[in-house]
Amino acid sequence: MFKKFCQYSHQTRTVRQRRASWRSRSPLWGGGKPISISLSPNTQKDDVFLALRTILQLWNWKSFNVVPRNVPRGSAINAEGTLKSTLNYAEQLEENFKQYLGVKYAFAFNSGRSALMAILSVLEISKDEEILIQAFTCNAVPNPIIWQGARPVYVDIDETLNIDPDDLEKKITPKSRAIILQHTFGVLAQIEKILTLAECYNLKIIEDCAHSLGAEYGFRAKRENHPALSPPSERAGSSTFQPRYASGKAGTFGDVAFFSFGRDKVISCVYGGMVATNNPDLAKRLKEFQEKCGSPSNFWTLQQLLHPIIFAVALPTYYFFNFGKFLIWFCQKIKLLSKAVTKKEKKGENPDYFPQKMSNALAILALNQLKKLNKFNEHRRKIAEFYENNLRENFSVVSRPVSRSFAVSWKYPIFMANPKEIRKRAKKEHIILDDGWWGSPVVPPDTDLEKMKYKRGDCPKAEKIAKTILNLPTHINISIYDAQKIINSLKTENEN
Numbered sequence: 001m002f003k004k005f006c007q008y009s010h011q012t013r014t015v016r017q018r019r020a021s022w023r024s025r026s027p028l029w030g031g032g033k034p035i036s037i038s039l040s041p042n043t044q045k046d047d048v049f050l051a052l053r054t055i056l057q058l059w060n061w062k063s064f065n066v067v068p069r070n071v072p073r074g075s076a077i078n079a080e081g082t083l084k085s086t087l088n089y090a091e092q093l094e095e096n097f098k099q100y101l102g103v104k105y106a107f108a109f110n111s112g113r114s115a116l117m118a119i120l121s122v123l124e125i126s127k128d129e130e131i132l133i134q135a136f137t138c139n140a141v142p143n144p145i146i147w148q149g150a151r152p153v154y155v156d157i158d159e160t161l162n163i164d165p166d167d168l169e170k171k172i173t174p175k176s177r178a179i180i181l182q183h184t185f186g187v188l189a190q191i192e193k194i195l196t197l198a199e200c201y202n203l204k205i206i207e208d209c210a211h212s213l214g215a216e217y218g219f220r221a222k223r224e225n226h227p228a229l230s231p232p233s234e235r236a237g238s239s240t241f242q243p244r245y246a247s248g249k250a251g252t253f254g255d256v257a258f259f260s261f262g263r264d265k266v267i268s269c270v271y272g273g274m275v276a277t278n279n280p281d282l283a284k285r286l287k288e289f290q291e292k293c294g295s296p297s298n299f300w301t302l303q304q305l306l307h308p309i310i311f312a313v314a315l316p317t318y319y320f321f322n323f324g325k326f327l328i329w330f331c332q333k334i335k336l337l338s339k340a341v342t343k344k345e346k347k348g349e350n351p352d353y354f355p356q357k358m359s360n361a362l363a364i365l366a367l368n369q370l371k372k373l374n375k376f377n378e379h380r381r382k383i384a385e386f387y388e389n390n391l392r393e394n395f396s397v398v399s400r401p402v403s404r405s406f407a408v409s410w411k412y413p414i415f416m417a418n419p420k421e422i423r424k425r426a427k428k429e430h431i432i433l434d435d436g437w438w439g440s441p442v443v444p445p446d447t448d449l450e451k452m453k454y455k456r457g458d459c460p461k462a463e464k465i466a467k468t469i470l471n472l473p474t475h476i477n478i479s480i481y482d483a484q485k486i487i488n489s490l491k492t493e494n495e496n
Contacts, residue, residue, distance in 0.1 A: 033316050035482045036432040037411070040311035041475035042268040042369060042376065048312045050368055051305050054361050060089070061301055061361045089363040096370055097274055101249055105283035107275045107290050108363065112210050112260030114293070114355035115273035116144045116180075119206055119256050122285035125150045125177055132171060132203075133180045134163035135441040135454070135462030139345055140260075141180060141208060142442065142452045147350050150177075152452070154441070156459040161413065162189035164461070169197055178204035183212035183250050185471075186266070186380070186408025191217055191253050205254030213259055213266040214377045215250040216406040251276050261362075263307060263340055264435070264475075266410055267369035267376065269362040270304035271338070289355075296359045303338045304362055310337060319430060341436075341444055348451030372476075377408050380474040383483050384409035387472055390487045411435065411471040414490075419470040426489055433486075435471050 054060060094106045109115045125131065127149035133141055135154045142152040153176070156167040161184040168179065179198055181189055198205050209215075251257035256279065261272030277283055310331050318324030331337040344351050358366075369376075384407075391397060396415040416422065423433050439445030441462040442452045449456070456463070472486055 032319060034318050034430045034432050035473070035478070035485060036315075037471060037473035037475075038264045038435040039315060039432065040308060041264050041473065041477055043308040043311060044372075044476065045312075047365065047368060048308050050365060051308045054364050055302070055305050055309075060364065061298060061359070089360050089367060090358040093358065093363045093366050093370070094274070096367060097276070100370065100373070101251055101276055103252060103276045104278045104280070105276065105286070107283075107286045108358035109273045109275065109290070109293070110296050110356040110358055110362075111140075111271050111354060112258055112262065112265075112273035113140045113144055115258035115260075115275045116141070116206075116208075117147065117355045118275055118286055118289045118293075119258060120144055120148045120150070121289055122282055123178065123204060123206075123256075128175065129177045130173060130175045131178050131180060131206075132163075132168060132176060134182050134184075135459035136161060136184065136465055137182055137208075137442060138210075139341065139348075139442050139444070139447045139452060140210075141182070142454075143345055143348060143350070144354075146348055146451075146453065151175075152454075154454055154458050154462075156461045157184075157465065158190065158461075160187050160189070161185065161465065162187065163194065165190050165193040165197060167459075168194065172197070172201050172203070176201065176203055178206055180206045180208050181254060182208040182210075183215060185413060186212045186215050186410035188212065188215055188217050188250060188407065195253065204256075207251050207254040207257035209251045209257050210260035210262070210265060211410045212250040212408050214373055214406075215408045216248065217250070217253070218248075252278070255279060256282055261366050261369070266408060267366065267373055269365035269369060270307045272358055272362050272366050290357060293355050293357045295357050296353060300338070300353055301359045301361050303336065304359070305365075306331070306336055307338070308365075346444065346447045346451075348448060376476050379476050380409045381407075383474040383478055383480070384412045386480060386483050387412045387414075387474075387487070390484075391490070394491060409474050411437070412474050413469050413471050415465070415468045416470060417468065419468060422470055422490070422493055425493060426486075429485075429489055431486055431489055433470060433472065437471055438466060438469050440466050 090108045094108050097108075098104065098106045107115075107118070109118060120131075125145075125148050129150045130153045131145045131150055132153050132155055133145070134157055136157050145152045153171050153173075155171055156164050158164040162182065163179075179194065181191070181194055183189055195205065197203070251259065256275060256277040259274040259276070261267055261269045261274070263270045275286055277286070310327065314324035314327045316324070317327070328337065332339065342351050388397065391414060397413070419438060426433050436444040440447060440449065441459055442449055442454055443466075445466075472483075
């Protein structure tokens with residue numbers, strides 16, 4: 001009896017496999033769900049149902065504090081004088097984030113851009129002062145600097161796609177105030193050298209952890225073997241040098257850090273951001289800034305809550321008579337779906353919803369994703385290792401971090417002569433590899449570089465990387481089977 005059941009199960013699986021294979025070849029079905037790098041990559045079933053439930057629970061949309069000062073956070077007093085849970089999910093997100101990161105202060109905003117705007121404001125960055133940032137970055141970094149009235153100074157990158165310490169030192173001037181330290185694609189920058197430079201030149205370090213939530217590093221910052229930094233009295237106006245000793249997660253090494261919970265980031269609530277610091281003076285000013293910010297509109301909040309729901313329908317039907325494609329386009333057209341980067345931002349203009357507080361409704365989604373962070377990052381690491389083992393012999397890959405680091409592997413970049421053509425050909429096989437991180441030293445590729453204050457030729461390494469990079473997906477919805485399909489497609493193209 002058991003043997004017959006096993007034979008029946010095997011026959012059933014075979015039939016299903018044949019049907020799936022027929023669908024993938026059929027022009028009617030078109031292959032169903034695409035393999036994609038950036039189409040709602042972190043969304044799982046529980047996120048979809050949570051978004052739907054949150055839409056129906058309108059009373060949870062607005063942030064409000066019902067916690068008396070003498071009662072611990074996370075609790076409130078009801079009419080009978082007993083404790084009950086607070087409805088301020090944004091504050092709960094801040095508490096959970098502080099505990100995870102191991103910092104004293106955290107402040108939630110409606111985006112990573114708003115978080116950076118808050119930092120620049122409380123650091124009192126004034127007009128014409130310079131902020132050093134790396135090329136090969138998103139326009140969400142230089143834009144807040146420009147909106148503040150300051151000037152972004154672009155620094156070239158090293159083999160890890162992070163800021164190059166040697167070029168950084170060359171571009172420091174008396175007007176320099178801070179360094180934005182981006183950990184590109186979850187691979188940590190050369191923290192030791194950059195902290196040493198910041199110490200000697202008396203610069204603030206703002207960590208950009210939009211790609212690197214959960215990445216870790218351990219080191220002892222040293223001044224030895226860096227003759228360009230002596231004597232310190234000539235550099236920082238001090239006769240002593242205090243090296244920084246540290247180890248921990250990305251976001252804990254600088255003076256202050258910001259994170260993004262955008263739709264394709266390490267964790268996602270579609271739009272969201274966080275500032276983290278251990279500096280009590282900065283924390284006080286950040287709290288004042290946050291309290292002055294308005295809250296997102298109900299319609300804007302609805303747009304973000306609809307995102308995982310609409311994509312849950314659109315992705316499985318993406319190639320079914322192109323219904324999913326049309327659904328995404330139509331919802332964007334009638335503004336039921338927001339875009340990750342607006343046309344205004346690509347031109348250096350500020351949309352009217354930055355900066356704002358974190359939406360209470362979106363904080364609910366972020367709390368759920370934060371619970372899954374370790375699982376997400378472990379999955380990314382396994383997929384990245386799979387790519388590494390299968391592609392290193394055939395393609396140029398990014399330098400991996402030193403042994404003291406744990407990289408998040410938010411994306412897995414490889415380099416080739418014709419990545420644009422590869423993206424087009426892969427799309428015909430229902431593999432969508434266009435994530436916007438290509439073609440320009442300030443992405444997306446249609447960003448107006450003049451508005452970003454970038455001059456062609458300033459960062460030749462970054463410009464070359466932008467022309468040759470192809471990013472592969474590592475997110476939770478990419479299986480080993482999907483990764484193998486991507487590898488097979490790349491190797492076929494490489495042979496041709």
